[in-house]
Amino acid sequence: MNSVTYNIPAHLFDSYQGRKVIVRSDSSDELVIYLSRGNLENVLYAQLTSLKVELDLDPLLSWACALPIDVVVRNPAAEYPLLYHFSKLLDRHPVRISIPVKRGFVKAVRLALALGFSVKLEVGQPDASLIAEMAEVLDLYMRRSEVSQPVEYFHSTFLSFFNHQQSPNLWIVQEEDPEHFRFITNEGAETVSPRFGEIDLRELKLIVGAQQTGSRLSKTECDGCEFLETCGGYFKWPNQEFDCEGIKTLFSRLNLAAEELRNDLASFQELPGGLPA
Amino acid sequence: MMRNHLSVIFLPTNKCNVNCEYCFENKTADRMSLDQLSTVTVKLLDFMDESSISSLTLHWQGGEIMTMPVEWFEQAHERIGALAQARNKRVDHGLQTNMIAYTPRWNRIVKEMFGNSVGTSMDYPNLYRKMFRGGPDDYTRIWKRNIQAAREAGINVGVISVANRETLKVGAESFYSFFVDELGITDFQVNTPFPGGEQNDTKRDLELENEELSRFFRDLTDVWVERGLPEGVKLGPIDQLIAHFSGEPSCLPCIWQSNCADEFISIDARGFVAQCDCWVTSYPDYFFGNIFEHETLSGLLKNSTARQEFVARPAAIVDKDCIECDYLSLCHGGCPVRTYTMRHTLLEKDPYCQLYKSLFRHTETVAARLAGARVDRTDFRKALIHTGKGKSCGSNSQTTAAAGWQTQPLVQLGRRKALS
Numbered sequence: 001m002n003s004v005t006y007n008i009p010a011h012l013f014d015s016y017q018g019r020k021v022i023v024r025s026d027s028s029d030e031l032v033i034y035l036s037r038g039n040l041e042n043v044l045y046a047q048l049t050s051l052k053v054e055l056d057l058d059p060l061l062s063w064a065c066a067l068p069i070d071v072v073v074r075n076p077a078a079e080y081p082l083l084y085h086f087s088k089l090l091d092r093h094p095v096r097i098s099i100p101v102k103r104g105f106v107k108a109v110r111l112a113l114a115l116g117f118s119v120k121l122e123v124g125q126p127d128a129s130l131i132a133e134m135a136e137v138l139d140l141y142m143r144r145s146e147v148s149q150p151v152e153y154f155h156s157t158f159l160s161f162f163n164h165q166q167s168p169n170l171w172i173v174q175e176e177d178p179e180h181f182r183f184i185t186n187e188g189a190e191t192v193s194p195r196f197g198e199i200d201l202r203e204l205k206l207i208v209g210a211q212q213t214g215s216r217l218s219k220t221e222c223d224g225c226e227f228l229e230t231c232g233g234y235f236k237w238p239n240q241e242f243d244c245e246g247i248k249t250l251f252s253r254l255n256l257a258a259e260e261l262r263n264d265l266a267s268f269q270e271l272p273g274g275l276p277a
Numbered sequence: 278m279m280r281n282h283l284s285v286i287f288l289p290t291n292k293c294n295v296n297c298e299y300c301f302e303n304k305t306a307d308r309m310s311l312d313q314l315s316t317v318t319v320k321l322l323d324f325m326d327e328s329s330i331s332s333l334t335l336h337w338q339g340g341e342i343m344t345m346p347v348e349w350f351e352q353a354h355e356r357i358g359a360l361a362q363a364r365n366k367r368v369d370h371g372l373q374t375n376m377i378a379y380t381p382r383w384n385r386i387v388k389e390m391f392g393n394s395v396g397t398s399m400d401y402p403n404l405y406r407k408m409f410r411g412g413p414d415d416y417t418r419i420w421k422r423n424i425q426a427a428r429e430a431g432i433n434v435g436v437i438s439v440a441n442r443e444t445l446k447v448g449a450e451s452f453y454s455f456f457v458d459e460l461g462i463t464d465f466q467v468n469t470p471f472p473g474g475e476q477n478d479t480k481r482d483l484e485l486e487n488e489e490l491s492r493f494f495r496d497l498t499d500v501w502v503e504r505g506l507p508e509g510v511k512l513g514p515i516d517q518l519i520a521h522f523s524g525e526p527s528c529l530p531c532i533w534q535s536n537c538a539d540e541f542i543s544i545d546a547r548g549f550v551a552q553c554d555c556w557v558t559s560y561p562d563y564f565f566g567n568i569f570e571h572e573t574l575s576g577l578l579k580n581s582t583a584r585q586e587f588v589a590r591p592a593a594i595v596d597k598d599c600i601e602c603d604y605l606s607l608c609h610g611g612c613p614v615r616t617y618t619m620r621h622t623l624l625e626k627d628p629y630c631q632l633y634k635s636l637f638r639h640t641e642t643v644a645a646r647l648a649g650a651r652v653d654r655t656d657f658r659k660a661l662i663h664t665g666k667g668k669s670c671g672s673n674s675q676t677t678a679a680a681g682w683q684t685q686p687l688v689q690l691g692r693r694k695a696l697s
Binding site (some may be wrong): 053061062080081082083084085087088091092107110113114115116144145146148 | 281327328329522526535538540591592593595596600603604605606607609641
């Protein structure tokens, strides 16, 4: 089977049968209607792109299928209380909340984690004030006893630092690697990600490949960066002049935490009897 | 509306046999007939079918449940069982009673229908629980006698106790000793008071200071850790908070759910449906509707504007200051009825917020200490040395984050992979 996963609008579900898909809609009614009449074997998850659902009446709540659901927040600072309406989905579905790194997004992350959701940050290219909010989220992820859910991209990055065998780069974690993901617009046009706008797919593949292998002709901040393997140049898109200093501090903290955990585990293993059960 | 399991606080009678000064229920003489019970059961089962819910727990109380005849329960149990079996649904039953009318005649139905367990209530000291004739001492004497008889008959007795101003004066040690040492109770929980229902002088003086309550609960935690934990005594909500902060399965009370409107409803003897027993007899403005007057329970709930107020409450108040709270995941603004009866609105956080935070903080610290002690007991002394080094992953996060990575591995199987 084709290894590419297509993020498609629900109305195109029938025409993508046989291919791996993420099915999206801003209406839970529409998601349930289209998904109920097709084969779900190749559906990675359903993506609800609006928080504006009718309280308590969401058809996803009574949909017995256990398909994972990704709920997309558009305006996190204002919309985050609406996440309460989705907490019941967790009884029937694995649920992730995708949150754009915009001013005030930390509130949405806090509530999403408090309600037991996994979180994916749609990180983009954050400025200094957003880096400060991301550091706050990193603290929540690493320190708070209530937080046991993954916060991506922190979670995968931590694991890649902790266990170098496991090192998917951010393009894959963020589901934007052109080798593996395509975003199909509502009109049916094929792109990599809404984040890249009109960039030609072939051009992006070339540039991404170069970033990942470090084989670009011109020198960039990525050259010699200790986090290139994990990052893959992800933060240099779409603006290649983006200053990664703030992002690197977050990588450093994750790296340090991974190292400390490795050392702790090693020191336990040196003790008689090994690790506690 | 509900989770995969439906819980109903069920009041087949609104009649009570005692005269407690702080009761939040407005009593009536109404009681449900067996035919009405069948109607309610069928509507609950219909609702479960519509919502793909497979199991139901009926929490039976009143009024006072033991004002109903034992024979009524025997028939009720049979009817509900037959209706549920025909629909392939599971129904469990719980019993909350003041035990004042208990006699050995109840033993068989308690065993068969309620798993040989009863929940009852007593405060220490008892200020407000009274008979119609006689004071708190008479009530306490009869209650003690009856729970003793029930326990001798092999019935498990759990107790809910509401703290009052005298509780705070006698302190945690005496409080604990009364229930555990004097009465032999090994399963009890402490609640905070609120002035629900029709007002009277007692209720006007019921609210307790957060600071004093916090001290009492912290002390009680310490007493329980020293004396109760090693003996297997259950003391809610303290034991459940310790379990929660230890990363173990826990069952926190309804006041700390993300939204109690997702958890249960209550139905009284007249068929009124409301959020819980605290609302269903006393606050007509907050009734969701009457189950006998609506074709379906789902229709009743769907069209209830009162219910929408409960559903919307956590989202409506979270931005005030709950969002900044370290314990948001535990509390979500607390209890609607405590808020309403003390602040006269649903749209504030629970007035006992300060107590909750203090208790969360204390039990979190105790849980970390207990975890350290467990490691110590297995000769992992080095773990204690590591704790408190001030590293980027502190003592708290070492256990927590590691637990997270274990329970939520990045690479999961199949389609879940993309969401992890």
